[in-house]
Amino acid sequence: MTQQPADHIADSHDLIRVRGARENNLKNVSLDIPKRRLTVFTGVSGSGKSSLVFGTIAAESQRMINETYPAFVQGFMASLARPDVDRLEGLTTAIIVDQERLGSNSRSTVGTVTDANALLRILFSRLGQPHIGSPQAFSFNIPSVHGSGAITIEKGDGTTKVVRDFAQLGGMCPRCEGMGxxxxxxxxxxxxxxxxxxxxxxxxxxxxxxxxxxxxxxxxxxxxxxxxxxxxxxxxxxxxxxxxxxxxxxxxxxxxxxxxxxxxxxxxxxxxxxxxxxxxxxxxxxxxxxxxCPECHGTRLNEGARSSKVAGISIADACAMQISDLAAWARGIDEPSAAPLLETLRQLLDSFVDIGLGYLSLDRASGTLSGGEAQRTKMIRHLRSALTDVTYVFDEPTVGLHPHDIQRMNELLVQLRDKGNTVLVVEHKPEAIAIADHVVDLGPRAGSAGGEIVFEGTVDELRRADTLTGRHLDDRAHLKQTVRTPTGTLEIRGASTHNLQNVDVDLPLGVLAVITGVAGSGKSSLIHGSVSGRDGVVTVDQGAIRGSRRSNPATYTGMLEPIRKAFAKANGVKPALFSANSEGACPNCNGAGFIYVDLGVMAGVETLCEVCEGRRFDSSVLEYKLGGRDISEVLAMPVSEALTFFAEGESRIPAAHAILQRLSDVGLGYLGIGQPLSTLSGGERQRLKLAVNMAEQGGIYVLDEPTTGLHLADVEALLGLLDRLVDSGKSVIVIEHHQAVMAHADWIVDIGPGAGHDGGRVVFEGTPAELVADESTLTGQHLARYVGG
Missing domain, CATH: 1.10.8 (Helicase, Ruva Protein; domain 3)
Incomplete structure (x- = not known):
């Protein structure tokens, strides 16, 4: 149901108008979004939230901005297709702050992807003693030049003039070439x-x-x-x-x-x-x-750059410090000649602390940041921006955040709004939904059963609405009355990865054990550093799924192989015919389903293949049937439909059915089995990996925030899945912030008390009930409030 916007936002100049959006599963959606307000988009995973916010509104904003550049410049930019929408009005510049990992180029660090390194280089070039040169003398990405380095030019009178001497142009370590x-x-x-x-x-x-x-x-x-x-x-x-x-x-x-x-x-x-x-x-x-590197000791910098110091430390020391400590160091420098520079640096470093990343260091490789850390790092670029009337688009900004940290994230989102910006947030957490000025709920379910607006209005109105989100918004988990008895223990001794402080802990086996603590406390360091990699341990982390744009759930899970063989056997032909990457491919598009036209300096264009109409297969292949369906029709099925199709009759394929059952168990019943992986959200990709790894024969499962991207209504289903794993004889260790998972645990290990060097210790071991009764840790305090209503 689509409600009219409130009177105070009815002016057309104060609205983003969407008319007839059909991107992915959206069903001709029309709505008005208030500008300069904070709007949260809710709904189950796969309901169409990202298709509306990212695939339609943000995509069209970016496409239109790109069209303002000269054709020559557009030739170097990514090709952006026009979203499937009738009309969009009132768009402003969209800045997307998503969970895509930061570029993992070996030369990219936290300091280089923000302005922090640049500011430090300027500071050291001005105040560093001994003085060694310009800011680039402190850059590990600019090579050193040895020798006199004198540059001379010939003047008109036949004499020469020395322009400058750059005996040491850059700060790169010559041995490792700045790699460390x-x-x-x-x-x-x-x-x-x-x-x-x-x-x-x-x-x-x-x-x-x-x-x-x-x-x-x-x-x-x-x-x-x-x-x-x-x-x-x-x-x-x-x-x-x-x-x-x-x-x-x-x-x-x-x-x-x-x-x-x-x-x-x-x-x-x-x-x-x-x-x-x-x-x-x-x-x-x-x-x-x-x-x-034995010469620079991993700092990436040459000896000259390491020798120059400000207030007792070198730039290498500064970049290696925990950012919260570096901020304190910067506040201690009193140098009037560099006062504006120091103030800018202090504000930037304080932003890291305010956003909950004070435990990082500037020399941390950007590719090692989690999706949530990467998103918050990107956010730092915009916190103190002079731009206003911008549309900021966030994809679950609470991912990876402890309940204690969510309040700080909420404050930052409100700050962006109060500067006169439009803030659009895709979110599942009730604590984040609560700050919305306006809520748009999509559904009613996922995939083909979603794509509609089922509610628009305030948070209080959502609570009273008869939608899946409204009914579950105030859900609170209850502590278990009884917990499982461990069947053994997994010993960890002397763990010291990253910030861990020589941790000794025994993890119980045969139960659901949950590892908690604020972001940066050392949870992942403990589990991935001391448990993952052991014999019999199956780890499902948040790393990206590798594969080409032709990859889909059927190919990724291995399901396509038995399906191809069943088609071949039923029709007396070769299995290769039923692969769009092999003999069965449409000859016009080579099995891609679309034609890509390179327009030279102009942006390339993708168009649906007019021969196969996107089905990817040669027409002769589509004459072969299994259970009355051709291969393209089978790949177009959602998991839930395919589960029934492959269960009985001529199309009964036990191997495919077993894989489909696992996909359904992790909440992906709505997903098309031939849907490109590139269209999946981060949460969907992680649950797909979980489904694949459930087939492994390991005795211990390690899951890293499996609730990522899950709707409130789906968390209960996930808990049921974890219970089934444990009841089947597996040991399950979950790194998690979601309080419903904490309440459901048999055993909790809380790491803290803070982040970075303020964490790295076990501050609690015991049952959830004991943690709530203890209330001496941040986790215990928040869990007590959660289960208490």
């Missing part, structure tokens, strides 16, 4: 010395005996390709491993030849490990060891 680490390659993992090149000596992934990569070496002329490598001369072995870039001719083609070691360094070691294919990543982990 050096690598050592195990040569025995690169080749089998007993074999020749033609005999398959090279054991690096991608190097087959007759492949092009191997031919570059075997036909280079530098050695006999039929001679075992152990018989190579020193020169031959050097040419194989370390030879610098040279041109060689192979089969009449000039190609660039270089030794195996520099080739690996460029093609593999320069990439983000998380972006590598599994077999490549396994090779790198096996063949390469990384250690702190």
């Amino acid at each position: 680490t050096v690598n050592d390659i195990d040569l025995t993992q690169l080749y089998d010395a007993s074999k020749s090149l033609n005999g398959g000596a090279i054991t690096i992934p991608g190097f087959t005996a007759d492949g092009w990569a191997t031919r570059m070496y075997s036909e280079s002329g530098f050695f006999d390709p039929d001679k075992p490598i152990r018989d190579f001369t020193d020169t031959e072995l050097h040419d194989l491993l370390y030879k610098e870039l040279v041109k060689v001719k192979i089969s009449g083609i000039n190609i660039s030849y270089e030794g195996l070691v520099p080739k690996i360094q460029k093609s593999m070691l320069s990439k983000d490990p998380d972006a590598m294919q599994p077999h490549i990543r396994a090779f790198v982990e096996r063949a390469v060891t990384f250690q702190p």
Whole structure:
């Protein structure tokens, strides 16, 4: 039901008007959103919240801004398709603050993705003693230049003039080139010395005996390709491993030849490990060891940059400090000549503390931040912005936050609104919904059963509304009357990863154990550092799912394989016909379902394939049926429908049914089994990983915030799933902030008392009832209020 906006927001200039939105599962949605207010969008996962807020409103704002740039500039920008909506009015510039991980480039740190490093470099260039040069002399991304460095130009009268001397241009450590680490390659993992090149000596992934990569070496002329490598001369072995870039001719083609070691360094070691294919990543982990650079001690900076100090510390020391301590150091500097700079730096560092990230350090690699930490780091860029009348779009900003920290996040969202901005928030937590000026509830359910606006109004009106969100808004969990008896213990001794302070703790087995504590207290360090990786432990973390844009739940879970075989058996043809990436692909779009047109300097365009109409398969393949459905119709089914389809009759496939049951158990019944993974939310991706990992045979399951992205109504279903895992004989360890999960636990280990060096200790061990009765920790205090109503 769509309600008219309140009178005080009825002026068309004060509204964002959406008419006829049909992106993804939205069903011709129309609504008015008040500007300069805080609007929260609620609804079950998959109800259409992100499709409306991110896929329609924010996407069109960004697309229209991009169109204001010259065509040449647009050629370097991402191609943005026009959202499926009839009309949008009243849009302002949209700034998206989502949970996408920050770029994990090895040179990217917390300090470089904010202004903190830049401000420190200016500060040290002005106040540092000894004085070594300009701000770039303190940058680990700018190489050093040794020698006199005098730049001269010839004047008209024949004389020369020295422009400047930059004997030390940048602050990069020459040994590690500003990376902070050096690598050592195990040569025995690169080749089998007993074999020749033609005999398959090279054991690096991608190097087959007759492949092009191997031919570059075997036909280079530098050695006999039929001679075992152990018989190579020193020169031959050097040419194989370390030879610098040279041109060689192979089969009449000039190609660039270089030794195996520099080739690996460029093609593999320069990439983000998380972006590598599994077999490549396994090779790198096996063949390469990384250690702190012995020359710069991991600081990335050369000796000159490390030698200059302000108030007793170097810039390397400053970046290694906990940000809350660095903020205190900055407040202690009294230097009138740098007063404005110092004030800006202090405000920035205080923003980290205010947003709950004071436990980080500026030298922390940005790629190691969680989705919630990355989102809050992005938020810092906007807190003190001079921009107003901007639309800020947040995707569950409370993710990863302890109940104690949610209040601070709420205050920051309100501050952004009070500066005259429109704040749109997709959220599930009642504490965050409570601060909304306006609420838009989507549903009534997920997927094809969602995509409608079921409520608009105030938070109090939502409480009285007969919607799923309204009915569950004031839900409170109750403490268990009885808890399970452990079947054993998992000992952790002397844990000291990151901020952990030599922790000893026994985790009970055969029960649901929940690890709690404020963000940055050391929960993940304890569990991932001391439990994950042990034999029999299955870990489901928040890392991104790897795969191409052709990947979908059917391919990711392995479900497509038995489905293809069943289609092949039923029709007496090859299984390859039922793969859109193989013989069955539509010849026009090569199985992609769309055609991509490169318009040169203009943004490229994706259009639906007019031959297969997005079904991805050749028309002849679609003539083959299983249970009366062709392969494209099967892949279009939601999990709930496929669960019934593969349960009985001609289409009965037990292997596929078992996978579908796990997908349904984790709350993904609405998801299309052929839906591209790129369209899934963060919470959906994590639950998909959980469903896959449930098939593992480990005895201990470690889950990292499994409630991420879950609606209030779905948390109960998740608790049921965790109970079934435990009752089946598994031990379940959950890192979690959600108080309903805490209340449901058999055992709680609370880490704290604070974050960073103020945390890292076990401050409580016991049952939830004992934690509530104790009330000596932040977690205990908040849980007591939660279960008390």
